[in-house]
Amino acid sequence: MSTNILPPKPKNLFPVWLSVALALLWFIVWDLGVDFKDLLYGVEDMTEYFSRYGTPNFSNISSYLYLMVQTLVTAFWGTTLAFIIAATVAPYAARPLTPNAVTYRFARELLNFMRAMPDLLLALIFVSSMGLGPLPGVLALSIHTAGFLGKFFAENMERVPAGKYEALSAVGAGFTQKIVFAAWPSMLRESVGNILYIFDRNVRMAAICAATAMCIRP
Amino acid sequence: MAYISLRAVHKTYPNGYCALKNINLDIEAGQFIAVLGPSGAGKSTLLRAMNALDPATQGEISIDGVTLNKKNYRKIRAHIGMVFQQFNLVDRLNVMTNVLVGRLAERSWLSSLFYLFPKTDYQITEAALREVDLLDKAWSRADKLSGGQQQRVGIARALAQQPKLILADEPIASLDPKASEEVLTLLRKICSEKGITVIINLHQVEYAKQYADRIIALNAGWLVFDGSPEQLTAAKQAEIYGTTYEETSHEPELVLAHT
Incomplete structure (x- = not known):
């Protein structure tokens, strides 16, 4: 049926789902005991490993x-x-x-x-x-x-x-x-x-x- | 016995919607028949029941003396052309191949796997393209053509089936007025010259009156009108579309707007 009044805007539940997802993500990080400090300490080892790509060894090229x-x-x-x-x-x-x-x-x-x-x-x-x-x-x-x-x-x-x-x-x-x-x-x-x-x-x-x-x- | 006969045909979709209710029809060969009715009246379902794309759930449909049943669908469809509102061409194939599709029922799956067709099929296809005046576009990709041209390719595909019957499901609903008239004139010509029966769903009462030999109208699945174009008076039209007599007689355009 047609009407003169604009019907109320449908509710948007996106913020609710986003907060639920973020909370879940935080819970997983907390439960697994992921510590981002470890990542920082690991950077040194990682750069050492990657630096070896700078000096390739072509002795066995064929x-x-x-x-x-x-x-x-x-x-x-x-x-x-x-x-x-x-x-x-x-x-x-x-x-x-x-x-x-x-x-x-x-x-x-x-x-x-x-x-x-x-x-x-x-x-x-x-x-x-x-x-x-x-x-x-x-x-x-x-x-x-x-x-x-x-x-x-x-x-x-x-x-x-x-x-x-x-x-x-x-x-x-x-x-x-x-x-x-x-x-x-x-x-x-x-x-x-x-x-x-x-x-x-x-x-x-x-x-x-x-x-x-x-x-x-x- | 009539060329096409429908006896107590019912169609109920799996969701319980009843699209056709007790349809009894006899259609003579070589006629141009327009099917009218508001959206959702069962026009498409009626056409799709005749080539078993949506088989009737009750009743009996026979075409050329053969009763449709699950086993002969493919065989019967081979000689019934169908023209769609959305053309349903394969966009990335050229016009020639799209028309050759009309020959597939006669070909084995193995030759189809490699797009192989005998010379005779190419001749039939060429004749079909000449009929719809699109020979110059034979090697163009189907999606490069205008809507009117694409619909003519659709008609050529139907002609390549060498059909005795063409079902056209709202063939002009996506076309502008000029292309619409071209397509209708073409279908009318095919009907008159080749004696192919054409059954066409339309939303435009004027076109139906102008082109058809006989008009059938459905409303909510019931057959509500069956007669010559002259018998379709303004009062009858109002009945078909569920508007009042005053509305149709004073403002004929309104009928179109409602459909």
Whole structure:
């Protein structure tokens, strides 16, 4: 019903939530006994460590370069395999595309499982079964990041306006055709960003996995 | 038997909202039919029930002698074109590919995976683009086109299905008056020249009277009018839109404003 009087402004609860969050944060700091003085004392040690970056040792340059390329290749293949797994699973984990509730649940839980398995742990499992080398690293990275990439893709697919899928349904298109003609062209930009992000983190993790595997070599 | 027949069709959405109530309709082939009614009257639901995008919850719909059931949805949709208010083109694909989408029902998933279409599909698509006068835009990206052009691509996509029926769900609601008339004239031409049945949802009574062979009106899910454009008097219009007779007869624009 229309009226001449402006209705009262709805209450804004943001300040309340902000104070609750700050109080919680303070409680956590107090409970954990975090002392910011320690950070100050630690600065000296940290600067000593970082100062060593100023005097690099190039005596073994060819082996460094080889290992750097190996790291990149490991990350590249890890990301490629992750993309293949993610692109296959994601449509089943996206509400507008999944054939039924069971496939949806299964695909979501599969992605959750892959994300929950830390790549370091996977790397150790594969190293113990296959021995040291880039291959166990590739497999570990691909399984773990397929979980992330699959979730990103599924969410991108859900963000595509429903009308695009409807238009495909209306011409009698099937499951794969909807993915190829509606989902991918519409979500290409975000997905390329997601893939580059995963490649970026895989380069870092490839180095860490390799270093860890070296340290605990049996 | 009529080309399309609806028998005691009801549609209740999962949230309990009843959008169509006991609709009985017979539609002859080759007609241009306008569906009128206020927002939320069930116009879209009626169209979407005919190609089972929103299947009817009760009653029976048959098209060309085939009764819709869960198993034949895809097969039936293959030859029913649909034109949307928001065009629903894939923005980043070119016009040609968007129209080729109309051929997908005939193609296997494997060839679709690689965007492969046989030569005949390209010929059908080319003919469809010539029909809507957009051959020059064939290789432009769909989102670079104006609203009116995008809607014509939508119509070309429907034509590429080689349909016997085109369902147009408020195809001009996002277009300016000039583009609206172009689109309506085009749909009318397709109907008259190719004998394709066109069922179109409209908000503009004037356009419905100008273009349609037959007008159907819904209100709150009930079929409240079914007749020729001449039979749709001002009093009938008032009934359809729930305004009083005086309002419509003195200020015809008011009807538009209310819709």
